[in-house]
Amino acid sequence: MVTRILIAEDEKPISDLIKLALTKEGYFCTAAYxxxxxxxxxxxxxFDLCLLDIMLPKIDGYELLQYAACLDLPVIFIxxxxxxxxxxxxxxxxxxxxxSKPFECSELTARVEAVLRRRGAVPEVIxxxxxxxxxxARVVKKDGREVTLTAKEFDLLLYMYKNxxxxxxxxxxxxxVWGGDMLGDSRTVDLHIQRLxxxxxxxKTLLSVHKIGYRLEVRA
Amino acid sequence: MVTRILIAEDEKPISDLIKLALTKEGYFCTAAYxxxxxxxxxxxxxFDLCLLDIMLPKIDGYELLQYAACLDLPVIFIxxxxxxxxxxxxxxxxxxxxxSKPFECSELTARVEAVLRRRGAVPEVIxxxxxxxxxxARVVKKDGREVTLTAKEFDLLLYMYKNxxxxxxxxxxxxxVWGGDMLGDSRTVDLHIQRLxxxxxxxKTLLSVHKIGYRLEVRA
DNA sequence: CCTTTTTGATGCAATTATGATGCAAACGCG
DNA sequence: CGCGTTTGCATCATAATTGCATCAAAAAGG
Numbered sequence: 001m002v003t004r005i006l007i008a009e010d011e012k013p014i015s016d017l018i019k020l021a022l023t024k025e026g027y028f029c030t031a032a033y034x035x036x037x038x039x040x041x042x043x044x045x046x047f048d049l050c051l052l053d054i055m056l057p058k059i060d061g062y063e064l065l066q067y068a069a070c071l072d073l074p075v076i077f078i079x080x081x082x083x084x085x086x087x088x089x090x091x092x093x094x095x096x097x098x099x100s101k102p103f104e105c106s107e108l109t110a111r112v113e114a115v116l117r118r119r120g121a122v123p124e125v126i127x128x129x130x131x132x133x134x135x136x137a138r139v140v141k142k143d144g145r146e147v148t149l150t151a152k153e154f155d156l157l158l159y160m161y162k163n164x165x166x167x168x169x170x171x172x173x174x175x176x177v178w179g180g181d182m183l184g185d186s187r188t189v190d191l192h193i194q195r196l197x198x199x200x201x202x203x204k205t206l207l208s209v210h211k212i213g214y215r216l217e218v219r220a
Numbered sequence: 221m222v223t224r225i226l227i228a229e230d231e232k233p234i235s236d237l238i239k240l241a242l243t244k245e246g247y248f249c250t251a252a253y254x255x256x257x258x259x260x261x262x263x264x265x266x267f268d269l270c271l272l273d274i275m276l277p278k279i280d281g282y283e284l285l286q287y288a289a290c291l292d293l294p295v296i297f298i299x300x301x302x303x304x305x306x307x308x309x310x311x312x313x314x315x316x317x318x319x320s321k322p323f324e325c326s327e328l329t330a331r332v333e334a335v336l337r338r339r340g341a342v343p344e345v346i347x348x349x350x351x352x353x354x355x356x357a358r359v360v361k362k363d364g365r366e367v368t369l370t371a372k373e374f375d376l377l378l379y380m381y382k383n384x385x386x387x388x389x390x391x392x393x394x395x396x397v398w399g400g401d402m403l404g405d406s407r408t409v410d411l412h413i414q415r416l417x418x419x420x421x422x423x424k425t426l427l428s429v430h431k432i433g434y435r436l437e438v439r440a
Numbered sequence: 441c442c443t444t445t446t447t448g449a450t451g452c453a454a455t456t457a458t459g460a461t462g463c464a465a466a467c468g469c470g
Numbered sequence: 471c472g473c474g475t476t477t478g479c480a481t482c483a484t485a486a487t488t489g490c491a492t493c494a495a496a497a498a499g500g
Binding site for chain 1: 317318326327330339385386387388389391392395396399400401429430431432435437
């Protein structure tokens with residue numbers, strides 16, 4: 001599953017540094033250089049995490065934070081100021097975390113990881129009966145034997161796992177995995193679900209919910 | 221290069237278990253059974269990583285963490301508690317990672333590797349089947365015979381090794397090795413991967429991950 | 441019990457991704 | 471400068487993925 005991060009920071013060198021560091025860790029980053037751009041991107045794309053400089057042109061970090069909170073988008077504040085005042089105000093406003101410039105890249109990535117983990121990111125290795133999924137390696141095994149999944153199949157499986165034990169609408173699944181609006185009565189989701197079921201023998205686990213969509217049933 | 225790990229854990233069975241698991245992976249482990257011992261060892265020896273139980277006799281994990289932070293010694297917290305409070309407190313205080321008891325040994329080693337990787341700790345001599353890589357000398361041998369790699373090829377190999385067993389996106393590899401943004405659909409990464417494969421016969425080790433990028437598969 | 445709707449199965453074709461190779465620009469070095 | 475090397479682009483060949491069309495089976499609703 002692709003993790004998308006928005007970097008809202010007006011100082012380009014810093015923005016670039018962050019982007020490079022996070023890209024190296026495997027995140028997909030998009031940069032915004034002022035508050036307006038950031039708000040626009042937040043609305044149009046679906047990010048998993050947002051790094052916000054407090055002092056941004058046009059729309060400031062606090063305002064953006066409130067906006068992000070509506071969408072349940074976690075935020076880490078970035079700022080040059082170190083005073084407790086700001087830290088408290090940021091966290092009280094609902095920021096997940098806070099990091100002050102200048103910072104070590106390792107600290108940044110650690111905090112990003114921590115936030116994502118807290119937000120129910122998926123564990124490294126997932127077990128579904130006799131199926132094992134290594135998220136990092138993108139390797140899936142059934143009874144210890146490797147099964148090759150295509151990129152879409154893998155992402156779909158991960159998405160279903162993230163939302164396990166919940167009936168998901170087709171358009172919801174489509175939006176989550178394909179990342180756009182599903183037009184009309186496309187059967188794309190059905191097709192991929194079927195292929196997953198077949199490849200991993202998930203007939204009893206990856207269930208149809210009539211007239212709704214699908215549900216991945218995982219017993220505790 | 222020898223990687224030394226300090227295990228500060230007062231429950232001996234757990235400490236022994238960890239030591240066994242990590243020793244098997246080739247790390248050199250030292251055990252401390254209370255906070256004082258741990259502080260002492262941290263001061264006298266130079267460890268590459270420290271596993272700290274939060275609840276330790278005499279000096280607790282948080283205090284030790286601050287001490288370790290001064291020495292730029294990365295820390296992974298171990299604890300029985302799973303509440304978010306603690307996790308946040310630990311990570312805020314600067315822990316690199318966090319693992320809750322009970323845990324799988326494979327999870328532990330994965331986290332240890334992840335932290336060391338983030339720290340850029342790669343052993344001096346890397347072995348990949350019949351290929352040997354001397355990191356400092358920048359010399360690569362296949363079946364004992366030297367093979368000349370170009371600078372980019374060598375860096376790429378090292379980067380892939382640092383992130384072994386992980387599927388890496390092309391842009392991620394580009395960012396890590398070339399150090400900038402990969403624009404558009406450049407095939408530069410593919411080319412270099414192919415050259416590496418050919419020179420070192422890594423067809424079975426340096427694998428393509430369709431639609432994603434590449435993965436260096438190293439079996440334990 | 442029959443009709444309608446929804447879901448499952450399968451073959452196939454268009455698209456897209458990757459591998460291979462030749463070549464030219466850029467680079468390093470004496 | 472001139473030479474060899476490195477690097478990345480363009481191209482073609484091959485392989486994989488993906489979504490459509492179609493038909494079969496199952497479920498819902500009278």
